[in-house]
Amino acid sequence: MPNSLNGWIVIFVLLVSFLVSFRNRKGSSADQRGRPFDPPFSLHPLSPVLLQRNDDGAAVDDEDPALGLQYDFYRNTCPAAEEIVRSSMSRIYSQHPDVAPAFLRLLFHDCFIRGCDASVLLDDSHGNRSHPIERQAIPNRTLKGFDRIDTIKQELEDHCPGVVSCADVLVLATREGILLAGGPFYPLFTGRRDSIQSYYADAMAEIPKPDDNVFRTLHLFGLRGFDERETVSLLGGHNIGKIGCEFILERLHNFLGTGQPDPTISADFLSEMRRNCGDSQTSSNSSSGSPLLMESTSLTKSDLGLTYFPQLATSISSGSSFDTHYYQSLLRGRGLLYADQQLMADERTASVVRAYASDDGSAFRLDFARAMMKMSSLGILSGSDGQIRKNCSFVANGN
Helix, strand or coil, rough: CHHHHHHHHCCCCHHHHHHHHHHHCCCCCCCCCCCCCCHHHHHHHHHHCCCEEECCCCECCEEECCCEEEECCCCCCCCCCCHHHHHHHHHHHHHCCCHHHHHHHHHHHHHHCCCCCCCCHCCCCCCCCCCHHHHCCCCCCCCCHHHHHHHHHHHHHHHHCCCHHHHHHHHHHHHHHHHHCCCCCCCCECEEECCCCHHHHHHHHHHHCCCCCCHHHHHHHCCCCCCCCHHHHHHHHHCCCCHHHHHHHHHHHHHHHHCCEEEEEEEEHHHHHHHHCCCCCCCCCCCHCCCCCCCCCCCCCCCCEEHHHHHCCCCCCCCCCCCCCHHHHHHHHCCCHHCCCCHHHHHHHHHHHHHHCCCCHHHHHHHHHHHHHHHCCCEECCCCCCEEECCCCCCCCCC
């Protein structure tokens, strides 16, 4: 396909994706009977290319030989695969809307460690309690949604046994959850395969922490090929879901081991967070390895937690929670996590925060979609590498 034609296709896809996202963002998320908004899924096949370009500037076509992924990879082996994921997610989301941030966090933690290979879902301990597994690493102990992934995977197994990988299930389900939560649609290649091992030590060392400074955050994202703008857009995923108080308590009571709260928090905001999370000074050891990306949607001992959405200024649209209120909060010095507020400590990231906060949301949503496509293609296994698990928790026999 000529490069000029590819360029026009990319422009067309960008326009369609923007219009779909704009409709979701501006429109009501429920109809008059209170049902979740039904996204225009019929538009999905109009996005046949990845919205990225190769180093020579040519648009990526409907497959990427370097990655071994294709658009609609299962069109011959399991034609209904993506529709099964889509309908299953719609059903789950209607009863459990917290599945959207839970899957987003699962995806980040999976892809951040050795790539999007579903290693975070795996229990490869074989009953050996002394063998640590990735999902038991401190940053992953509050991950949720494993049972929902199993539900979707089982539906796929009922239709197409041994065909669709757990890695693709997680990537596709996360995309659908974001869309259902009011976020942007983005096209995805499929054909990922599953890891046959998990990576406990890597997860302990390389998952960003809530008390990381901006330089550490940029370093960890940079190791995975993300620049400053992409990093800021991905952290905008914090605008959905609830950030568990266990990730904030040390900032409120014992910041960096000082026995005092973070001195950069204003007195009124400190009081507000303490009031919402309780005035307990009990820490959950968050600084030693708690996650940054999409923190807990609930707590182990209580249902206390904070969201960015209540911090909205009255002048900001509340049509959808997937908007720019996260960046508005950072401009006002009201970042819930130290690592979030640190985005304002470096001009490279602060300028992006200001740009997103002053926009109507379209720039953030488009950048977030692009970054999620990139995140979803990190370090994938394909071809004969890895395997296709039948149960996402266990290595398939004979592989």
